[in-house]
Amino acid sequence: KIIIIDFGSQYTQLIARRVRELNVYCEIHPFSKIPELDENIKGVILSGSPCSVRDEDSPRIDVDSIISKVPLLGVCYGAQLLAQIKGGNVQASTTREYGRAILTEKSEDNVIFKGIPVDSQVWMSHGDTITQLPGNAHIIASTDSVKVAAFKFDDANIFGIQFHPEVTHSEHGKLLLQNFLVDVCGCSQTWTSDSFVEMTVAELKEQLGDDKVVMGLSGGVDSSVAAMLIHKAIGKNLYCIFVDNGLLRKHEFEEVLESYKGLGLNVKGVNAKDKFYAALNGLTDPEAKRKAIGKTFIDVFDDEAHKIQDVKWLGQGTIYPDVIESVSVKGPSVTIKSHHNVGGLPDYMKLKVVEPLKLLFKDGVRDVGRAIHMPDNILQRHPFPGPGLGIRILGDITAEKVRILQEVDYYFIHGLKEYGLYDQVWQAGAMLLPVQSVGVMGDERTYESVVALRAVTSVDGMTADWAHLPYEFLGKVSNQIINNVKGVNRVVYDISSKPPATIEWE
Ligand code: XMP
Numbered sequence: 001k002i003i004i005i006d007f008g009s010q011y012t013q014l015i016a017r018r019v020r021e022l023n024v025y026c027e028i029h030p031f032s033k034i035p036e037l038d039e040n041i042k043g044v045i046l047s048g049s050p051c052s053v054r055d056e057d058s059p060r061i062d063v064d065s066i067i068s069k070v071p072l073l074g075v076c077y078g079a080q081l082l083a084q085i086k087g088g089n090v091q092a093s094t095t096r097e098y099g100r101a102i103l104t105e106k107s108e109d110n111v112i113f114k115g116i117p118v119d120s121q122v123w124m125s126h127g128d129t130i131t132q133l134p135g136n137a138h139i140i141a142s143t144d145s146v147k148v149a150a151f152k153f154d155d156a157n158i159f160g161i162q163f164h165p166e167v168t169h170s171e172h173g174k175l176l177l178q179n180f181l182v183d184v185c186g187c188s189q190t191w192t193s194d195s196f197v198e199m200t201v202a203e204l205k206e207q208l209g210d211d212k213v214v215m216g217l218s219g220g221v222d223s224s225v226a227a228m229l230i231h232k233a234i235g236k237n238l239y240c241i242f243v244d245n246g247l248l249r250k251h252e253f254e255e256v257l258e259s260y261k262g263l264g265l266n267v268k269g270v271n272a273k274d275k276f277y278a279a280l281n282g283l284t285d286p287e288a289k290r291k292a293i294g295k296t297f298i299d300v301f302d303d304e305a306h307k308i309q310d311v312k313w314l315g316q317g318t319i320y321p322d323v324i325e326s327v328s329v330k331g332p333s334v335t336i337k338s339h340h341n342v343g344g345l346p347d348y349m350k351l352k353v354v355e356p357l358k359l360l361f362k363d364g365v366r367d368v369g370r371a372i373h374m375p376d377n378i379l380q381r382h383p384f385p386g387p388g389l390g391i392r393i394l395g396d397i398t399a400e401k402v403r404i405l406q407e408v409d410y411y412f413i414h415g416l417k418e419y420g421l422y423d424q425v426w427q428a429g430a431m432l433l434p435v436q437s438v439g440v441m442g443d444e445r446t447y448e449s450v451v452a453l454r455a456v457t458s459v460d461g462m463t464a465d466w467a468h469l470p471y472e473f474l475g476k477v478s479n480q481i482i483n484n485v486k487g488v489n490r491v492v493y494d495i496s497s498k499p500p501a502t503i504e505w506e
Helices: 012-021 063-067 077-085 173-184 193-208 221-237 252-262 273-280 286-306 362-371 399-418 471-484
Strands: 002-006 026-030 043-046 072-075 089-106 121-132 137-143 150-153 158-161 212-217 238-244 267-271 311-315 325-327 334-336 352-354 427-441 444-458 464-466 488-493
Touching: 002 012, 012 026, 012 173, 043 077, 043 173, 063 072, 063 077, 072 077, 077 089, 077 121, 077 150, 077 158, 137 158, 158 173, 193 221, 193 352, 193 362, 212 221, 212 286, 221 238, 221 311, 221 362, 238 252, 238 286, 252 267, 267 286, 273 286, 399 427, 399 444, 399 471, 427 488, 444 471, 471 488
Parallel strands: 002 026, 002 043, 043 072, 072 158, 212 238, 212 311, 238 267, 311 352, 444 488
Antiparallel strands: 089 121, 089 137, 137 150, 150 158, 325 334, 427 444, 444 464
16 A cells, blocks of 8 residues: 655645555555554655745654655655755745646656656646755756756655646646556555455454444435445344434435335334424524434434444444544644534443444545445435435424425426436535515415525535526426425525535525
8 A cells, every 4th residue: 555644735635536546545644643664555655735844843754764665756845845855955936836837858767757748737836946956866857947847866766746746737647646656666556446345344244243233324325335335244233223304305214215225224214303393493593403403313313222232333434534634734733623424422322433434535435335236326316414404494494394395305306317417516405595575376476485496516515616507497497396386486596606605504
């Protein structure tokens, strides 16, 4: 495997993704906690950083202890750090270079540039530049404004590159990484979803033995794929619980339960609608509603889990972005990101946690799901918030409002699928607004609710743009909703991006 040492760059996760796309397993570790470099580790990559190597308190590592053992590739800050520590010089650039640049020269014999043409585009993002290389290093590529775009140490497999091969705007960046991984480090590109499944199931068998595992399912991709892997390892000893909180989409509970059963999962559906509605009664503040829903979920789950004798483990669908330790480059402390999965079970349950997906990115989770033949209707599902329609009904929640919103949402989502638009948007849904407006139907004046439709494109939900859905489609769905859903006489479409808006309205 490959170790990526994180100095806090926004692109560190991208390096890991590219490496994995090349079927090589890698892990990200913060610069302050580098693991022992044993024989399994074939190479190390140093990430970029928001810091400057010229700052006194910039993050540093003991480079010699790495280069005495394995090949090393420094990217951006990583390259500058290498150059500086080994006796070169790094200065603030006179012209800061951000964005597109073109390779103007490369040394022909260099292995990491194998197959990469001069004239190809690379992506720069740096305020410092290497003005002098260490005596035993030489330039292997340049651009117009950056003489030292890449360098290598004369007699060692140590490379520095100033541009970012991990971003897609570096035309042949992936090839460069592949050259490093395969030709320099000697990695075999065998880390596939099939091998991941095989390895994980074997490990789970070993880890869990005859123990029982309880797991809350949500209908979402992560918890479903995690459950299937555990199921493959221990079969009926996995007890799944799927709670109907009364805030799911129309028919969602029945349909998802059916597909879980179809997959052979031992799953119990628990109808707890009334408990949730009771807990939500009269609440209007979004955070208060979230808390009430979260607490009720834990109560219901806890009750059910206690009905299972001798359960020892809690299964969770945690994925890699949730567990990567985010480095704080402004201080020595290292914190772990909190995530808002099912989580937060009371301590007294004393369950050990099993998280079979904690090494995967979202696209990796889908690949694994495909490798074990899970159906597309689970794998391609849009994300859906844990509190469900509870945060899409603005203000207080009643069973009747849920029913209205379920109908509206159904026409919207169904329409997206019918028009082949569902897979083009990242998430979609409807919001029931606490607003009444005047309308006219036939000869009658109406005074009914307004709903807002929201559909966004995004990669990870952190930023998002409103989806530019065809007018014809929006018009048709709007008509369907107003003609069929009693209590709604006006439909609007949300055209806000995130930021400054958020995806959900609450
Ligand atoms: P926002 O509204 O913050 O949403 O732009 C980003 C993503 O997070 C989801 N979301 C939640 N998911 N519990 C969840 O499990 C929540 O309380 C919650 N709030 C927002 C939202 O659906 C979107 O995918």
